[in-house]
Amino acid sequence: SQQGEEDPQALSIQEGENATMNCSYKTSINNLQWYRQNSGRGLVHLILIRSNEREKHSGRLRVTLDTSKKSSSLLITASRAADTASYFCATDGVQGAQKLVFGQGTRLTINP
């Protein structure tokens, strides 16, 4: 089964609104990362949060991590049309594995 599961699977909002995406995982991790993918091609690394961190900011992005609930959220503030993309969470260090395990992604659409 998937280590990371994003919620919702799809999200459509108006430009200027905030977008929140959630990710849940099953086992302990070293860190959790968020990626963006445009048009089904290469992914772009957005932000990494370590297991001993609770919140991290990068520009209009805010990521939280709750290891007790095994969940993370990605908040994009003041959304823009260019933010339309799929967003994936990925967990690192699952059972000592040296690889990222990705969730199924959230498809975000920003309407102008």
Added chain:
Amino acid sequence: GAGVSQSPSNKVTEKGKDVELRCDPISGHTALYWYRQSLGQGLEFLIYFQGNSAPDKSGLPSDRFSAERTGGSVSTLTIQRTQQEDSAVYLCASSLFTAGGRGYTFGSGTRLTVV
């Protein structure tokens, strides 16, 4: 190079033919990863390399799939006797550390269509 380069960007092949997909990682990145993404789905791990060795091949779906890496740089993913279910986007990524402590840099992928 400045980024991860994959070739070809698109490949259409007939069922039963062999295909080779190439990945040029960022210079100096010791870790290299192959993932597969079917339409509208998440990323499925295939294999990763640390240098030229492949400590984890657990994601290769069958013995028709193989990969190698030479000189700690370029990697080739080979699919023999392609099947229609092999159709997907094959993504390569590299990182400086296997622990992913700084995130992966992905290539733009190879879209494989088996007809």
